[in-house]
Amino acid sequence: MITLYNIPVSSYGAKVRIVLRHKGLEWTELPPPDGYGSPAYRAIMPAGTVPAIIVGDLKLAESEAIAEYLDETHPAPPMMPAGPEARARAREVSRFHDTRLEPILRGYFGQVAPAGRDAGFIAGNARLLQDRLDQLAVMTRQAPLMTGSGLAIADCGFVASFIIIDLLQDVLDLPVVLPDPLAAYAAALAAHPSVAEEDARYRAVLADWARAKLTG
Ligand SMILES: N[C@@H](CCC(=O)N[C@@H](CS)C(=O)NCC(=O)O)C(=O)O
Incomplete structure (x- = not known):
């Protein structure tokens, strides 16, 4: 029995x-x-963050730790590639997402409500975001997903992040463009059978959140 706080x-x-x-x-x-x-x-949950899970006596926060725990305790289908090099590269991608890309997106949340906007911040952050996306396109080779044809832990963080980028492009008119390989990756990821429903759910929830911010 898995309890997810979220x-x-x-x-x-x-x-x-x-x-x-x-x-x-x-x-x-x-x-x-x-x-x-x-x-x-x-x-x-002492960490105080969501998501977090409880499974039996185990209380676990941090999405990456949760994902790896679930992958180890339920090995099929595998969500880490085989071999130390491929696994290290998959972890590198996850870390890049969590520490280099997602914090830039999070930085925009306070800019969605018109009253909170700072044009200088929006433009400066957009340059940084474009730089990180360009780096990611060079660092990774999607075939069609991050570690090949199977869905990996390294893919899962990008689902919401691409939706957030779409929303920010729309609401803040961000001058940020997904490099072509990343645009193809985003489309393949959103269409994956294990992702499509969650993609639709998150897109709707985020749109509602933004609408509330925009209308005050
Ligand atoms: N590194 C954490 C980040 C999770 C996170 O930032 N969650 C936010 C909500 S979306 C949170 O719980 N923040 C609580 C806090 O900052 O105290 C993970 O991967 O789970």
Whole structure:
């Protein structure tokens, strides 16, 4: 029995939900009591972050640790490539996503409400975001996914991030363009059978979130 603490708009929560779906696992999803970071939630999950899972006696936060745990405890279908080099490269991609790309996207969340906008920040962050996307296109070779034809943990974080980039391009008119190989990758990823429903769910939740910000 897997309990997942999550909030609908969490991009890292979407990543874990994709792993759960791809593994064919059932789970019970709960919101963190009083919100993430709250004393009530930290009494359950000391890290205070979502997503987090409880499985038996194990309480685990951090999406990457959760994904690797699920992959090890439910090995089929595998979500890490075979061999130390390919595995190291897959982890490199995940880290790049989590530490180099996603924080730039997160930085824009405060810019969606018109009252909070700072044109200088938006433009400066867009240059940084474009640079990171260009780096990613050079670092990786999608065939058609990050580690080949099978869905890997390294793919799962990008699902929500590409949706967030789409939304930011639309709402903030961001001058950011996905390099062609990444655009093809984003399309292949969104169409994957274990991803498509989560892609649609997250797109709808994010659109609702943005609409609320835009209308105040
Ligand atoms: N590195 C974490 C990031 C998760 C994360 O940032 N979650 C946010 C919500 S989307 C959160 O729980 N923030 C709580 C806090 O910063 O105290 C992961 O991969 O799970």
